Amino acid sequence: MHSPVSLAGDAGSITRVAGIEVGHCTETRRPTGCSVVIAREGAVAGVDVRGAAPGTRETDLLHPSNLVDQVHAVVLAGGSAWGLDAATGAVRWLEERGIGFDVAVGRLPLVPAAVLFDLLLGDMRIRPDAAAGYAACQAACTRDPAEGNVGAGAGAVLGKAFGMQRAMKGGIGTASVTVHGVTVGALIACNALGDVIDPDSAQVIAGARTQDGLRLCDTRRALLRGDAPQSLLAGTNTSIGVVATDAVITKAQAHRLAVAAHDGLARSVNPVHTMSDGDTLFCLGTGRAGKNPGMLLLATMAAEATAVATARAARAAASITTAQGLYLPAAGALG
Template sequence: MTSSNTLAGDAGSITRVAGIEVGHFTETRRPTGCTVIITREGAVAGVDVRGAAPGTRETDLLHPSNLVDQVHAIMLAGGSAWGLDAATGAVRWLEERGIGFDVAVGRLPIVPAAVLFDLLVGDMRVRPDAAAGYAACEAASTADPAEGNVGAGTGAALGKIFGIQRAMKGGIGTASVTVDGVTVGALIACNALGDVIDPDTAQVIAGARTDDGLRLRDTRRALLRGDPPQPLLAGTNTTIGVVATDAVITKVQAHRLAVAAHDGLARSINPVHTMSDGDTLFSLGTGRSGKSLGMMVLATMAAEATAIATARAARAAQAITTAEGLYLPAAADLR
């Protein structure tokens, strides 16, 4: 595993976890899209919602005390609440292949989902739908997923606390960590209100820019010295993602893994889990390694993979200018 302060080298990916496939659908009419994480054989799953403005589907069934013990895919999408429809396309794709929860008269695919708000980037009337979710499934494979302006990260933006005009381009990133034959991987679509921070150096990678637009403002320090944030529309941000492992874990442990993964977000985004974010992380356990390292090590790996994947989401992003004239530079443009 390489350090998170570069895109060079091999940081791994969530598909290094046995039993995981990833597919992107990237919309061409405006910057938006969706990303599906498929586990054809089913996986134990959990979720932890930390942001105060989430957009989710089928998260209640993941509570450790509830019946369903496995899911078959997770859908991440842009388009805010409209993007939840992408999960319907994944359900159809999985059903056509006989994948799902046995309900005696057929198989019901379980596909929880989370969305991020990218409606300020381009024409908001264009958003991921069921056809987009189906197309993401068609594109799914075990290859390392593309990063940056693809899938659910296509319309993502970072550092909007002083206004979208001072924000930067966000995106999607992935990474994995392997210890003693067990792998934990993360896939993160970063559309945060706050700045993205290098988890190793604590330096700002991307986020709010200064008034001249040429430098990083450093949101944490700006807020602490009294710079007033712009009035915020609730729910116009959000970081969503999945952490997966091939370790053998229970549903209770899957929940704790999702909780621990948020520690990785806290290391790589500041401020994080705000009233205007809907930060949601899912966890998956395929059990394909046939063993577990114990929750202390798995939780540490989950936080590490999440932190690196989040930093990569910012570093892999590319600048865009929308038809409406909104310019979002990338991290590479401000170096």
């Protein structure tokens, strides 16, 4: 007998993982925001950075050979390097609730973070700050989180290889897989340079458009036939996210699951991990399932949840027109 796998129909969410909460803060003055994934009781954590232009905080802490085993939240934010300030607000919120690493004189919340570049949409002086990180924590709960143009996905844009004028709207998405009573979920903010691909059909969902703006051009095939990409400012892209599981895992295993999650990102974004992306994925293990079904299964689940969540980030996005008149259609908006 095979244990049922929850995939078809209900894609699930990262909050189906016991011990995980998610909250968004979305800036209304321009498209940007932040999202927080909270593990109040602490979670074993790992990270894998594949993009060449990352913006991160506390990633060295997560190396398997380093001291601390658990963290208490992960922040994902827009605003490029300025957005890292959102983690300060999350630290304050957790400290107020007595959550953190015991340092004898108090508790120190450990909050790694990663950011994406969304400064080209609207007034760049408006970006997630400590107050936004605090507000995202205030909004956190165990319900399935909102997807699309919210939180860290509010200012996300896809398919920029041939310029912003031919790009499409990105967003944030979530999914989960449950096998043998263990769940792995993912939350992905997709602001990729490349196109977003359906991981099952390999068809382009959203990305760079043809010069007339009416159809998808398929960036991979366009580049391979010799179409010249537009010169890009390094780091103006990036997909960031969190994979979480209720399996019992070690810090080294959390790192390996973050590595495996990037395989899922590579199934749903092409080109991926470019010199202009800062692709970073975290892994959290709450241990609430009380067992580990083996790393082969967990790695497969991590890649699957990431691939599906990335596709959902594109499918859940809504079209926008910026104050500067730039139209960014969403998936499904093209004829």
